[in-house]
Every structure is written in C-alpha cells, then in structure tokens.
Amino acid sequence: MEKRIVFPGEQVAERPLRLEGCFAEDGKTYAAVVSVAQEDRVIPLKGRYLPNYGDYVVGIIKDERFSGYSVELNSPYEGQLSNRDTREEFHTGDIVLVKIMAVDEVNNAIVVEPRRLSEGEILEVESVKVPRIIGRNGSMLAILRQHTGTEIIVGKNGRIYLKGGNTTLATLAVLKICREAHTNGLTDRITSFLQQESKS
Amino acid sequence: MKATCQKQGNNGDEKMILNNVKEAYITDLIRKGKRADSRAPMEYRPIEVETNVFENCEGSAIAHLGDTKVLAGVKIDVAEPFSDRPNEGVFMVNSEFTPSAHPQFEAGPPNERSIELARVVDRGIRAANSIDLNALALPDGRVLGVFVDLYVLDHSGNLIDAAALAAMAALNNTRIPKYEPSSDEKKRGKLFRTESAGQLDIKSNVIACSFEKIEGTTIADATDEEEVASNGRLTIAIADGEYMVASQKSGAAGFKRQEIMNLFDAAVSKYAELAAHAKKR
Amino acid sequence: MGSSANKPQLIVDGKRVSGRGFSDLRNLKITAGVLKKANGSAMIEWGKNRILAAVYGPREVFPKHMTDPRKALINARYVMAPFSSMEEHGRSGPNRRSIEISKVAKHVFENNVLVHMFPKTMININMDVLQSDGGTRVAAVTAASVALVDAGIPVRDLVQGVSIGKIEGTQVSDLDKDEDNYGESDMPAIVSLRTGEVLLYQMDGKLTRVEVDTALSMIFEGAKIVREKQVEALRAKYESNLSEARE
Known part of the structure; x- marks a missing residue:
C-alpha cells in the first residue's frame, strides 16, 4: 500500500490500536497528529517528546x-x-x-x-525524526559514524551530541535526514551524500 | 466561580478533591436516571419571582429557581445615542457575581462567566426587540438608556435562566420617569424620577432555558453541584413561545444537530411556565 | 443585529450584493506554519478577514496554582487589533465581546485537544484579528485548529465552522461585515465533522424551528468546504516530507 499523509480525525485503522500519534474511539483508530500512514504503520510527522521508560x-x-x-x-x-x-x-x-x-x-x-557530555556540540531536531537518524538496528547511525569519524549520541528527545571528527558533515547529514525523513531510499541517498561531501 | 466551572476549564485554586467527590456522586445518580433532589431530568425547581422589590430604581425583580436567587435592577437614565443609531435608546445588561453568593466567588472585575451571562441575557432581549428602542428617543435629540444590572445573590446553579427571568420580570415592571428638556439645547434636561411618564413597553417576552450534559444525559435547571459534574451546557432563549432569539454553548461537551433540535423543542415547551413568571404584575 | 437606519440593500436581483449565492462562502485561504518561534501557527484569509493564530505548548503552567494534575489547561485569547475594523481606532486588549469569544473558543479546544495526555501543562492559543470582515470568531477558531495541528499537539479532529445568517428573510452562509451588521440573525458555529458534534454554538436574532434546522444543515455543509482548505494548508506544509528529495 502507498504511503499517504493523514490528518487529525482521519481513520487509520478499522479496529482500536495503540499507535503513536493516534487515538482509539468507538472501536476504530484515528490520527491525532499529521502522520504518514502505510497499512497499520503510522509515523507522526510532528509531536512533542514525552518521557518514556527506558529511553x-x-x-x-x-x-x-x-x-x-x-x-x-x-x-x-x-x-x-x-x-x-x-x-x-x-x-x-x-x-x-x-x-x-x-x-x-x-x-x-x-x-x-x-x-x-562535555566539549561536544548539541544539535536539536524534532524528536519524531529520531528513529530515522538511528535507522533500522542502528544502521543509519553506523553510516554516519563511519563517514564522519564523529562520536554521535542520539537522545530520544531529539537532542544529538556530536564530538570529534568531521562534525560539520555529521550535522549536515543529520539535518538532511530530518528533512527527508519519510522518503524512500534514504539510506542510499545519505551514503552517497556522505561519500561525495567527504571527498570534497 | 471556580468550583462550578471546573469542567468548563476555568480551573483555579479550587478544592479539586472535594469537587471530584461531588462529581462522582452526581454522575453516579445521573447514570441511574436520578437527581439528588428527585426531579425528572427536564423538571425545573420551584420558580418564584418577586417584582418591585426596591423603590429607588425604576424596575426590579428577584428570581428564585430553588435556592438560586438572582436580582435584576433597572435604571433609566438620559443618555447620548450611539452615533450610528441617533434615534434609538440605549440598552445595556451587566452582571455582578457578588462574593456573598458563593464561597468561591471573589470580588473584582467581571470574569468571563459573568460577562457571558450578561451578554447572553442581553442578546436574547435585544434580538427579540422586546424593548422598542425607537420609543426611547427624547424630544431634544437625546435618548433614554435602559440599564439592567444582574446581581447573583445566591448561586445554587442555573444562573443564566434565573438572570433572564429576573431581567424580563424587572423590565415588565419598569416605570419611565418624566423628562423635561432644558431650555438650553446643549444642556441635558432633567429626569423627574418620582413622576411617571408611563410604563416601559415590552413587546415580547424572552425566557432562557439552559441544559447541562452529564455523562451523555441532558438535564434542565441544574444545581451548582450538577454543574460541577457537567461536561457542557446549551442555553436557548425563546421569544413568544416559538422563536429562538439567542443561544450559547458553553463547556467542552459537543452537541449533535439532533440534540440541538430536541433541546429547542424542550425550551419551547418550557416557555409558558417560565414566561408566566416574567410577565407584568 | 442592526437597526433599519442606513441599512443598505443586502440582496439585489436574487443575489447577495457580493454576487455570492446564498450558500457560497467567501474566498478562503489558510497558510500553516507562518511563524518561526511559535510551536504552531496559521494565517487565515477569509473574505477580508486576516487572522493570525499561534500556539505555544504544552508547557509549564503559569501561574503555577492553576495547574491541573489531570490534564492540560487550555488558554485561548481572541483579540481584535485596534486597527482591524473599518470604524474608528479601537481600544487595544480584550473587551467584553472578546472575553466571551475567548471563553467559547477555549471550550472548543478543551473538547478537541487530547488534554489528558499532557497533565500539569498549559497550551496557549492566541488568535489575533488583524483585519475584520464579519465571521471573525469562526475564522479565528478555524485557523487555531490548523495552528494546533501544526504544533504537533494531538487533537480528535480538525475543527472548523461557518456563520449562518438571515438577510432580508433569506438564510445565507458566511456573513460578511454588512450582512452581519444589518442582517436579522447570526449563528456562528464550530463543528467536528468526524463526530457530528457542534463544539461552538452561539445564536443571535430570531429564527423559527425550521430555520434553526436549516441553519444547522448549512453549518455542516459549509464546514466540509472549510475543512478542505485546512487540509490543503497542512498538506502544503507537510507533503514535502513525502516527496522524493532533490539533491
């Protein structure tokens, strides 16, 4: 199924589900924030960070x-x-x-x-983008570290700590990930971006 | 004020715990189709209206809805007309929630609830053209102003309906003082308050019916404790037994289209009973 | 509701003076995310109305004693700028009318926002009327709903509305300034189309039962059009998240 953008009040599932950025009412699930929906997966495009056990x-x-x-x-x-x-x-x-x-x-x-965390830089991004910066099983983060040599700590609350290596490139890459968070082929695009930029 | 409007979001430093306890028992009763004073959902408390309770003002009335008491005082003054309506008298409603009326009422400038009350009462009477404002023009280009002040004396719930009733009853029993223009046109003439130039002519009687929604059940004439448990209110003002002349939704609850129509019908059916109390003595 | 004095003709040759049909809305455009600092914002251009809505929060409650341990507190503030009307310079700050409108607008969002997700916080919703042209309260709340969504604050629905009036005996949608001033009735409302609930409801004028019913139906019809404009505004801002990126 196509990725589609959903707006508050739009139904995202025929049954009540506990999904981030959604609420259940009358046995159905509706979007509460602007989100990207693909089948039963709903990813909020915006939202405030709320403390969560284990984060x-x-x-x-x-x-x-x-x-x-x-x-x-x-x-x-x-x-x-x-x-x-x-x-x-x-x-x-x-x-x-x-x-x-x-x-x-x-x-x-x-x-x-x-x-x-001392001597590094702090970058603040929207917390809803954090999963993309980390990537599946930390894949995106590994690529970032590999190409920049930067120590990167990603807080679930959208604060990112950068220290050492090419922090400028790391910053640019993270911002790019945030801008293009929900596009297809993001990993490949970021990899080639890092390769290109680190050469120049 | 804070206790009764907690559900409507105006939470202050109210005793939240006490309210929660009260809210729970009221909600529990309503769920079982009952009310603490054993009334039916749409039944009003005993209504009583006293008129001409004061001598100094041109009109006055106290409306009782059960233990709720609201006083309306009417003063007639000489006023300058509004520039866009040079031939019309001025009509104004204000309200005051006196600190005597409830432990949580505080002295001070009008808060949003007292402003809302005054404006809803004002809108109904104005929209129904109850007062012929053109008849209030004076020979010297000035006009008469009709100033209604609503004083909440005892808050046991449903202040809007009681206030509308008091205002209407007071206006129905308001005398117009005699006016003598000054020989100098620039100067305001004199009102002779003890000499009557007749009664204020009321063209249309307006009553207000407020309904509170508690746990999906709608009740009329709520007490202050029921208001604490309420999720929202719909007030409908009716003129001449058939027209909607003002309405106001308050509180978080939503009302569906059919609910609004049902409450319109309920308000119409209450009209005769309430209007009878507001009429001229 | 206006007096008969100086009343302009509002319906000419079976049409409204503006040329609109009885249920036509004025031009309506909403832009989401027009301010940088606010957590969410929206500008609405509706007829000549220009209203800016800005949302801050959820954040710490001030003053502190207002804190509700069960839910977020909604503060709504509707004000008309002193230069916003065709008439003389107004007084700045809230007056009785705007305090009342702020109150009923607040109730809309107490229902609409998932307030229980944010106990002990406050959400400020500011609605500044920069230019007024009739129907400002429904326009302001419509814009505020977009601003809340732009702020990422979870809500039950996009809410919106329109004001239904009666001019020269005919019921019409979306009153402009003259129709509002000289018309016989005004019923502004905000609804949730998803639930069919009316969340803001005021009425002033004189209507029969049939007219009340018709007005309610016109409100829901109008709201559908307004909702499309809200979605359009949010789509314009957020769709870029979905499109393929340019290198």
Whole structure:
C-alpha cells in the first residue's frame, strides 16, 4: 500500500490500536497528529517528546536541589535525578545523557545513569525524526559514524551530541535526514551524500 | 466561580478533591436516571419571582429557581445615542457575581462567566426587540438608556435562566420617569424620577432555558453541584413561545444537530411556565 | 443585529450584493506554519478577514496554582487589533465581546485537544484579528485548529465552522461585515465533522424551528468546504516530507 499523509480525525485503522500519534474511539483508530500512514504503520510527522521508560535522552541540568537535580528534557516534562543515584556533582547548564528509569501517571520522570557530555556540540531536531537518524538496528547511525569519524549520541528527545571528527558533515547529514525523513531510499541517498561531501 | 466551572476549564485554586467527590456522586445518580433532589431530568425547581422589590430604581425583580436567587435592577437614565443609531435608546445588561453568593466567588472585575451571562441575557432581549428602542428617543435629540444590572445573590446553579427571568420580570415592571428638556439645547434636561411618564413597553417576552450534559444525559435547571459534574451546557432563549432569539454553548461537551433540535423543542415547551413568571404584575 | 437606519440593500436581483449565492462562502485561504518561534501557527484569509493564530505548548503552567494534575489547561485569547475594523481606532486588549469569544473558543479546544495526555501543562492559543470582515470568531477558531495541528499537539479532529445568517428573510452562509451588521440573525458555529458534534454554538436574532434546522444543515455543509482548505494548508506544509528529495 502507498504511503499517504493523514490528518487529525482521519481513520487509520478499522479496529482500536495503540499507535503513536493516534487515538482509539468507538472501536476504530484515528490520527491525532499529521502522520504518514502505510497499512497499520503510522509515523507522526510532528509531536512533542514525552518521557518514556527506558529511553536515553540528552538533558540539561536546570536546577540544583538539596536532594538532587531537575533535568530539562526538551519536553513539557522534567526529569528528576536523585543524589542517591549519582556520586558526581553537576551544575546548572551541564549537559547530561540520562536514562529514564520511571515515569509516573502525570509524566514526571525519574532519570538515572547520568553521563556528563562535555566539549561536544548539541544539535536539536524534532524528536519524531529520531528513529530515522538511528535507522533500522542502528544502521543509519553506523553510516554516519563511519563517514564522519564523529562520536554521535542520539537522545530520544531529539537532542544529538556530536564530538570529534568531521562534525560539520555529521550535522549536515543529520539535518538532511530530518528533512527527508519519510522518503524512500534514504539510506542510499545519505551514503552517497556522505561519500561525495567527504571527498570534497 | 471556580468550583462550578471546573469542567468548563476555568480551573483555579479550587478544592479539586472535594469537587471530584461531588462529581462522582452526581454522575453516579445521573447514570441511574436520578437527581439528588428527585426531579425528572427536564423538571425545573420551584420558580418564584418577586417584582418591585426596591423603590429607588425604576424596575426590579428577584428570581428564585430553588435556592438560586438572582436580582435584576433597572435604571433609566438620559443618555447620548450611539452615533450610528441617533434615534434609538440605549440598552445595556451587566452582571455582578457578588462574593456573598458563593464561597468561591471573589470580588473584582467581571470574569468571563459573568460577562457571558450578561451578554447572553442581553442578546436574547435585544434580538427579540422586546424593548422598542425607537420609543426611547427624547424630544431634544437625546435618548433614554435602559440599564439592567444582574446581581447573583445566591448561586445554587442555573444562573443564566434565573438572570433572564429576573431581567424580563424587572423590565415588565419598569416605570419611565418624566423628562423635561432644558431650555438650553446643549444642556441635558432633567429626569423627574418620582413622576411617571408611563410604563416601559415590552413587546415580547424572552425566557432562557439552559441544559447541562452529564455523562451523555441532558438535564434542565441544574444545581451548582450538577454543574460541577457537567461536561457542557446549551442555553436557548425563546421569544413568544416559538422563536429562538439567542443561544450559547458553553463547556467542552459537543452537541449533535439532533440534540440541538430536541433541546429547542424542550425550551419551547418550557416557555409558558417560565414566561408566566416574567410577565407584568 | 442592526437597526433599519442606513441599512443598505443586502440582496439585489436574487443575489447577495457580493454576487455570492446564498450558500457560497467567501474566498478562503489558510497558510500553516507562518511563524518561526511559535510551536504552531496559521494565517487565515477569509473574505477580508486576516487572522493570525499561534500556539505555544504544552508547557509549564503559569501561574503555577492553576495547574491541573489531570490534564492540560487550555488558554485561548481572541483579540481584535485596534486597527482591524473599518470604524474608528479601537481600544487595544480584550473587551467584553472578546472575553466571551475567548471563553467559547477555549471550550472548543478543551473538547478537541487530547488534554489528558499532557497533565500539569498549559497550551496557549492566541488568535489575533488583524483585519475584520464579519465571521471573525469562526475564522479565528478555524485557523487555531490548523495552528494546533501544526504544533504537533494531538487533537480528535480538525475543527472548523461557518456563520449562518438571515438577510432580508433569506438564510445565507458566511456573513460578511454588512450582512452581519444589518442582517436579522447570526449563528456562528464550530463543528467536528468526524463526530457530528457542534463544539461552538452561539445564536443571535430570531429564527423559527425550521430555520434553526436549516441553519444547522448549512453549518455542516459549509464546514466540509472549510475543512478542505485546512487540509490543503497542512498538506502544503507537510507533503514535502513525502516527496522524493532533490539533491
């Protein structure tokens, strides 16, 4: 079936399904955001990041408190990093990679395993594009690393950390992936783009 | 105000927990087709209207819907006409949710709910041409203004219907003071408030019927507690027993086309009962 | 509803002065994503109406005590710019009319937005009327619906509407300024075509039962046309995501 663009209120499935960017009503599933639909697969073209258990995200230390830190997550919701879960000391403005350990019913997130990201660059993209930047089983990310020699950490929240190697090329490639996220043959096109650009 | 409009999104610092508890029991009753005061879904509470409750203003009335009390005071003043309507009198409705009427009403400038109430009442009376504004022109080029102030005294729900009833009853019992133009045309003449130049002529009686939707069931004349549980309201103002002259949907709930038509019919069927209370004494 | 004084003729030779048929809408164009900073935005050009809708959020609630632990708070703000009308310079900021419109617009989106997905947050919907030409409230909410979708905020449907009036005894769709000022009735509404629900409903004038029924039918007919324009606007912005990229 053809890829098609669906708009909020349009039916995407005859039965109730739990799909990202969709809602179920009266036994059917409808799009809630502009999405690309292909059979039962629906990929949102836009949306805000909501903390999700197990996600690795790139956050910014927002507040230092007695009991720990609040971490800004490029989302309407913050993460809480407890002193019990880290021996390291952070300061407001520090950039950290964290894992989301728990999310309560009002989207408060508990984050753990902080890793300070220093000296690199941070690129912010729409979080809905992240799966394309990573690629199937990390294939796209591998191509990016291979051609740029850059250390790339992709946060599920749309923040990307780039360090070392040809960061300019890595940035351009990531932005290109975002622009063309839902086109066919993206992997091939990015590969040839990287090959061409790294030669010049 | 906050307690009753929680469902309508105007959440303030209301006691959310208390509201949730109340909401649960009301919803539970409605689901079983019952109401806390054992009324039928479309039944109004006892209606009572007192008119001429004050002497100083030109018209006044208090409408009671069960425990709800809304006072309407009418003042007649000399006014300058609007530039685009030089021969028409001025008609204006304002409302005040007094802090006495509910523990969660606060003093201060009119909030969105009191503005909405005043404007819905205003629209119905204006659209029905209840008051012949052309008859309010004065010989010296000035006009009479009819100013209706709605005071919510006791908020036990369904303020719009009570306010519309009070306004209509007060207008039906409003005297027009005698006016003597000044010899100097630039100067405003004098109103003799104790000398009557007759009664304000009311051409058409307008009543408002509000329906609240709770869990898919629609009820008339909701109490304040029922309003807390409500998802939305539709108000329909009826003139002369058959015309829709104003309507307003409030709150998140949607209404289907057929529901609107059914509620129109319900409002028409309530007209006689409510209008009888609004009429001239 | 206007007085008879200075009333222009609204229907000439069985047609509206503008040349439109009774159920024709004025020219309507919507552009999605016209602002950079806002999370979502839309510009609507409908007749001479020019209205800008901008959406921010979901974000932290301010003031904090308004926070609802169960859902996102919707703040809607409809205002007319002081220079927006043909008449004299208006006062800036909200007046009683615009406060009321903001309220009923807010109710539309309390229904339409999946607010329970975003507890403890606030969504701000700003609607600025830059030029007014009758029917501003339905135009503003129609634009706001596009802006919300442009912001990626999950909604149950694109919502839209039209205002149905009565001029010289005839029911017509989409009143312009004169038809609104001098007509006998006005019924602005916003609907969800998917559910068949009316989400904003106001009425002013004098209508019989049959006329109310007809007006409701005209609202849904008009909404279908308006929805197409909304989809067109969003398609223009998002379709490039699907097309083959140019090297």
